[in-house]
Amino acid sequence: MLNENCLVWNVRGLNSRSRRNVVRELIGQENISLLSLQETKLDACSDSLVMEICGAGFDFFFKPASNNCGGILLAWRNDVWSVTNPLIRSYSLIAKVTLLHKNESWWCTSVYGPQGDQEKLIFLDELRDVRVSCQDTWVVWGDFNLIYQAADKNNQRLNRRLMNSFRVLLGEVELQELHLKGRLFTWSNERDNPTLERLDRVFASEEWVSAFPDHELSALASECSDHAPLLLRTDCVLPHYSDSVSRTFGRGAMITSR
Numbered sequence: 001m002l003n004e005n006c007l008v009w010n011v012r013g014l015n016s017r018s019r020r021n022v023v024r025e026l027i028g029q030e031n032i033s034l035l036s037l038q039e040t041k042l043d044a045c046s047d048s049l050v051m052e053i054c055g056a057g058f059d060f061f062f063k064p065a066s067n068n069c070g071g072i073l074l075a076w077r078n079d080v081w082s083v084t085n086p087l088i089r090s091y092s093l094i095a096k097v098t099l100l101h102k103n104e105s106w107w108c109t110s111v112y113g114p115q116g117d118q119e120k121l122i123f124l125d126e127l128r129d130v131r132v133s134c135q136d137t138w139v140v141w142g143d144f145n146l147i148y149q150a151a152d153k154n155n156q157r158l159n160r161r162l163m164n165s166f167r168v169l170l171g172e173v174e175l176q177e178l179h180l181k182g183r184l185f186t187w188s189n190e191r192d193n194p195t196l197e198r199l200d201r202v203f204a205s206e207e208w209v210s211a212f213p214d215h216e217l218s219a220l221a222s223e224c225s226d227h228a229p230l231l232l233r234t235d236c237v238l239p240h241y242s243d244s245v246s247r248t249f250g251r252g253a254m255i256t257s258r
Contacts, residue, residue, distance in 0.1 A: 002101055003235040004080060007035040010112070010143040010187075010200060010227035014040045014073075020053050022224045027054055030220070030231055033077040034097070036110040038143045040071035050075055061086040063093040063110075072110050072142070083108075087133070091123045092142075094130055099234070104211055106137035113145030113199075120146055120162055124169045131173040137207040140175060143187075143200050143227060154185065154196040175203040178232070183219040186228045200227055 007027065014020055014037070027035065035054070042049075045062040050073075054060075058075045061083065065071030072093045076083050082098040091111055098105040109130055113123050127140065147153055148166040170177075178201075180186075185196035202217055209215075216236040219228040 003233050004033050004099060005031050006232040006234070007032045007037075007229060008110075008141045008200065008202060008232065009035070009222075009229040010038040010225060012039055012041075012225040012227065014042055014053060017052075019224055020049075022222070023053050024055060026220070026222070026229065033080040035073075035075050036093075036108075036141055037073040037075075038071075038110065038112040039069075040073050041065045041068050042071050042073070043068070045073060059083065061093060061095055063088050070112050072112055074108070074110050089126055089130065091126055092130060094134065106139055106205075106208055106211075107134035109134070109138070109140040109142075111140060111142035111144060113143060115145060117159065117162060121165060124165055127169060128172065137211065138173075138175070138205045139202065139208055140204075141202040141230070141232075145199055147197055147199070151184070152198040154194075157195075170203070175205060176209065178202045178204060178209075178215065178217045180230070181216060181218040183228065186219060186230070188226055190226055200230055202230060202232055 007030065011019065011023060014023070023037070026032070042062075043064050045060065050058055050060045054075050057077050057079060059078045060073060060075040062074075063072040074083070074093055074095060076097070080100060082100060083095050085096040087094040091113060093110045095108055096105060097108045109127070111127075114120055131138070146162060146166045148163050148170065150156070150158055185198050186200040187197050189195045212234050214236050216233045218231050220231055222229055
């Protein structure tokens, strides 16, 4: 199977040319053909701006920011992917993606989770509703602004009620988290004694994992955001589920870890 590289990243704004240059350099360096960028802080997005960010040959769907907050950009190389059926919700951008050379399709939901506790519960309900519309193979990725286990944070300042709500949601929609290679946390508040959390994730249905058994998810380095970019490779030499330890939540969602 031919490999394709996907990028998932909270970029903390694309309003500056220097930030856009960093993203474009990373796209070229990692040969990215499908990308989901969160917290773009862009109220509008044009073809010329996407070309500046991604390079030539990319199409896109866009969820605008609100008052310079949030915003999601989903972009893809149109010779590699077909992306259709866009739907914008309060905290997510949904589309049907097809990998052309394999003729493999799935629903892709890019998320940027809210900050407030009550809004987080509304966000989880939104994902329940999205799953009703996306009955087939499904991938959900982005900055969830939520954790579901104590190991996802480097201190004990935990909201266990929200953690439990997230775990329940994962069980209900039967998603499993893709193993993140080489890193425990994806976000830092960058203080002298930093708080570290794993806020950025990729979840997939069992059908997607079966279709791409040799995928690999890793974190890249970046100095222009407090979130680590996530690189998802659809096909690698070494499989990553044969020796995994899986824990089941709810009706069978598996959260895999090593």
